[in-house]
Amino acid sequence: MNRPINSSSSPSTRPTTNDTSSASRSLQSAAGTTSGNASGPQSLPLAGGASFLRKAEVVARLRRRLPANAVLHRAEDTTPYECDGLSAYRQTPMVVVLPASEDEVGYVLRECSALGVPVVARGAGTGLSGGALPHGEGVLLSLARLNRILSIDPLARIARVQPGVRNLAVSEAAAVHRLYYAPDPSSQIACTIGGNVAENAGGVHCLKYGLTVHNVLRVRGFTVTGELVEFGAEALDSSGLDLLALVIGSEGLLAVTTEVSLRLIPRPPLARCIMASFDTVESAGAAVAAVIAAGIIPAGLELMDRPAVQAVEHFVHAGYDTDAAAILLCESDGSELEVENEIARMQAVLGEAGASALRVSQSEEERLRFWAGRKAAFPAVGRISPDYYCMDGTIPRKHLADVLRFIAAMEQKYSLRCPNVFHAGDGNLHPLILFDANTEGELERTEAFAAEVLEKCVAVGGTITGEHGVGIEKINQMCVQFSAAELERFRAVKLAFDPAGLLNPGKNIPSLHRCAEYGRQHVSAGRLPFGDLPRF
């Protein structure tokens, strides 16, 4: 079942270094712990004595090559790693390893696969779907110490980095060349490139500049058996099947990343942002479609409804219109002339689409203030509720108004509030259900609410996750989105890379058994795909 994340934490209290020490584990779930739920199909329940011996053996084998302080096994050392950003799911790993070089990563994988020990890779642990949730009888492989930017080639516009490098650190290092790395998840001060690759992370500028998969040229890493492998190249393509595309977004199930070549792009000389107010959420949703239909691809296009705007305004004073039913942030970037032109076109379209007020940022400072509100939306919402749960469905833009109405109806049905803040340009929703885990039954109502919304996303032709991944959180909804034959193909891919099922077992791809237990039939948009064909 889905579990909430706790609201009382904000990105500013998240780790700002790659250090995953206990101090950085700021997320505490009021929902309590759910130990043991991480066991994948491959885990062998070992009796106490046997598991103790096993642990001793694993620790001894790893310490043959790694220093003692890089192989942790005492509860006080391993507990800080018991969860990622989805903190209601917790599981202490048997052992935590902190390799400091690519060679050490290879060694760890070779030993673990020889011993048949499951391995879960971990970056900064900001994932929101439990992807980095440890395995109770496995090794948690932290890549945090592989945190060097190896090179930046300004002429070729390529940064070579280790997986533990923080997303924002890449753009900071490239800034002297007036270059940057485009994908900018809201968690970019903390999340790592290795984690971004594993989740195919997106950000507010994805509509124009693409997701992680569009901005990564090459991934080097190890297969589960510790063989070094390269996917992609610093050329624009490579021979054979596009395994680079397959590995990106594979949630650490196919390989462990140890080096990445990132495409850098020139920083646009100017950016300006329009804040548009609307009297109804529906008209704001329709305006999003109108902008795109006019042939404009904004650098960012985000929507916030009134409850979100009000929470944010009290928190950051971004100057938002708190009377509007919804506001849109619509950004243009490029040369001065281009921006001037595009802003004028955007204003015209938004005006025609019924905006009740339009404000254009007059300075870089004002533009950043507009965005500061959007970026602080989660912590701001956290201040008005003891807990919140962040969803991540994507839908075709034309269904925005419909799905927003559906969410409003669910608020009534479950008696829970649900502000909306999201990447409207991509149709990527992040409804935030507010609840109090200490109130009897609210957690269960939240989970039922969330499940209905995700299934609605699938029903209108969308998906259960746009950027946060399936992890452990949405594994049941995978049974709703995909047919048995499709899931079988996913399992076939997993098997080709990891026949023993040791890399991040139990995540992302549900077992047949799991879907049978969840008891949902996959139906796409109210009909079976190719319903006119006989099924076998």
Added chain:
Amino acid sequence: MSDALQTIAEQVRAARAMRRPLRLRGGGSKDFYGGALQGHVLDLSGYSGIVEHEPSELVVTARCGTRIAELEATLERAGQCLAFEPPHFGPQATVGGMVAAGLSGPARASAGAVRDHVLGVRVMNAAGEMLEFGGRVMKNVAGFDLARLHAGSMGILGPILEVSLKVVPQPQATQTLFFECTEAKGIEALNRWAGIALPMSASLIHDQHLMVRLSGAEAALESARAKLGGEVLDPAAAATLWRAVREQTHPFFADDRRSLWRLSVPSTAPRLDLEGPQLIEWGGAQRWWRGEADFAVVCDKAAAVGGHATLFRTRLRQPGAPAFHPLSAVLQGLHERLKASMDPDHLFNPGRLVPTL
């Protein structure tokens, strides 16, 4: 249309029952490309038509047999286009073949490749069942990205029956500038220019000339031209030039006395030590070379600079001879296991992408 699909499924099941390999064919415009053709033809051109195009969604969904020309005409009427400018190589070229071959045109370096625009696919497995991966939305991370994996798969994973592609608005204006310069200077200039925010949408170095196409708002083109200098090419001549490069009707490509090789290399790589004429695209990252040489020798030279080689067109294509750069041992193993798990009887396009598969 479901009749056409029915027929395809029956042929796949029959082939499986008889263990008779299939050669998947759309319009046949790319028959020359990849490993030599083998197997019984499975004609996919009959399953055609645009299923859905809603301009405000920036997505089009088309069946595999739809001609690329028809798709592009539909998009054009809505002021949109395929950003990656796929080469057709013939009027009969289909959308399924376009995705399977994974070839992109002049805009590749700035706009991305076919794979960057594939949002979803419907494919058929060896049991004749339909599978759907990805969808019609811009962001989707549910499960492994099997939709993108089909771009450039050369059909070895099975028939691609329907694709959803991200489309983009047509540029408001384009302009082509030309300069006289050496190959080395041209490569250096293109890389430098790509590092400053300029609306470059295509480039070409050939025969002591550098051509740069700019696309975007008028205002953007003006300021770019002021920065770059160069001469402005007549718009009609420019359109003809880029079409000729994309469709390989340019004189460099038309002369087929020697084999045509595609060298995909890091954009700043020096010229490979190969005798013969070259045409350079994609800001330096795609280099076409005409000449004869041992396959392994060319591959080694490309690999030495971090790239790979393809024997793109040749009159000397031998059955079983490789067209694509050999894979590392680890990647070869992964390909073998992927193929074994997705197409255990090796029904689909044997040898077309990897000689042994």
